Each structure stands twice: as C-alpha cells, then as structure tokens.
Amino acid sequence: MKVTHNWLKRYVDCDSTPDELAEQLTMIGLEVEGAENVSGGFDGIVVAEVLSKEPHPDADRLSLCKVNDGDGERQIVCGATNFKVGSKVPLATPGCVMPVEPGEKLFKIKVGKIRGIESQGMMCSSKELGLADDAEGLMLLPF
Structure with missing residues (x-):
C-alpha cells in the first residue's frame, strides 16, 4: 500500500523527512518497501462530483461528463x-502537472478537444496519481 507523508504525519507525531520516517518505521x-517523491505533487488535483454522464457523440468508448469541482461545473471527456452520476473522483484541473515516474517527462493538463469536444481537465485513476502500480478505471472516492 502506498500512503503520503502528510497522511502518515496525521497519525505519527514527528518532524521527520519521508526518508527518516521510513527508517524509523x-x-x-x-x-517499508520504499519512500519516493511524487513529481508534481497534487497541486491542481481536486475532488469532483460527477453530475452527468452521456455517450460521446463521436466516439463509442468515450463519455461526455459534467462535473462540479467546488468552483463550478466543468465538461470532461473520459x-x-x-x-456513475454522483461518483466522487480526483480531477486534474488545467495547469496541473501530473505525477510521473522518475525519468519521465512532466505531463501538464490543459483544456483541449477530444474527438471534437472540449475537455476541461482529466478525471484520474490511482495509477495516474502515482498511488498504485496499476488501476482499472477511475479512483472512486468514498465521500
């Protein structure tokens, strides 16, 4: 299981760096299998609620979604x-730099068209967030 340093600090009272905390544990x-730095961090990644999910008019395997990210509605192609409608998912907003594996080029989210429809961000899997080695579909949040 992968957990963030900030999450661990909620339960372990210490001022240690991630590597020091791994050694102490x-x-x-x-x-502790390892401690790794997540490039890009989680700046620009927010929780969004799926408001609607419709088939993409020009692609069989894509959905056209409306989500609310707390600041308003966004259109996302996924x-x-x-x-489903009502699901809470991680949303990478435009300008967000996605976590990448060491040695990979940074990936910046931007508004773009996918099969002719504007997408204003990207709903994320746990793998895309650097939290798992593999993932089937989006990371569904429990709240």
Missing part, C-alpha cells in the same frame, strides 16, 4: 467506465 518492526 522500519526500526520499530514495520516493513474513457473510464467504472463510475
């Missing part, structure tokens, strides 16, 4: 199928 008998 190992010393008390917990297995290829995932594991979500």
Whole structure:
C-alpha cells in the first residue's frame, strides 16, 4: 500500500523527512518497501462530483461528463467506465502537472478537444496519481 507523508504525519507525531520516517518505521518492526517523491505533487488535483454522464457523440468508448469541482461545473471527456452520476473522483484541473515516474517527462493538463469536444481537465485513476502500480478505471472516492 502506498500512503503520503502528510497522511502518515496525521497519525505519527514527528518532524521527520519521508526518508527518516521510513527508517524509523522500519526500526520499530514495520516493513517499508520504499519512500519516493511524487513529481508534481497534487497541486491542481481536486475532488469532483460527477453530475452527468452521456455517450460521446463521436466516439463509442468515450463519455461526455459534467462535473462540479467546488468552483463550478466543468465538461470532461473520459474513457473510464467504472463510475456513475454522483461518483466522487480526483480531477486534474488545467495547469496541473501530473505525477510521473522518475525519468519521465512532466505531463501538464490543459483544456483541449477530444474527438471534437472540449475537455476541461482529466478525471484520474490511482495509477495516474502515482498511488498504485496499476488501476482499472477511475479512483472512486468514498465521500
């Protein structure tokens, strides 16, 4: 399981760096596979609620969605199928730099057209956020 340093700090009172905390956890008998820096972090990634989901008019495997990101509604073109109206999902907003594997080129989200329809961001899987090695569909949030 991968967890963020900030999440761990909610439960462990310390001022350690991620590497120091990993070492301390190992010393008390917990297995820590590694500590890695997530390039780009999570700036620009927000929770969005899916308001509508319709078939894309020009693509069989894409959906045209409306989401509310707390600041208003956005139109998103998405290829995932594991979500429905009311789902809460991570949304990378325009300008967001996505986490990438070490050595990969940074990927910046921008407004663009997908099969002729404007998409104003990207709904994300746990893999796209750097939180899992693989993922089927979007990361569905429990709240």
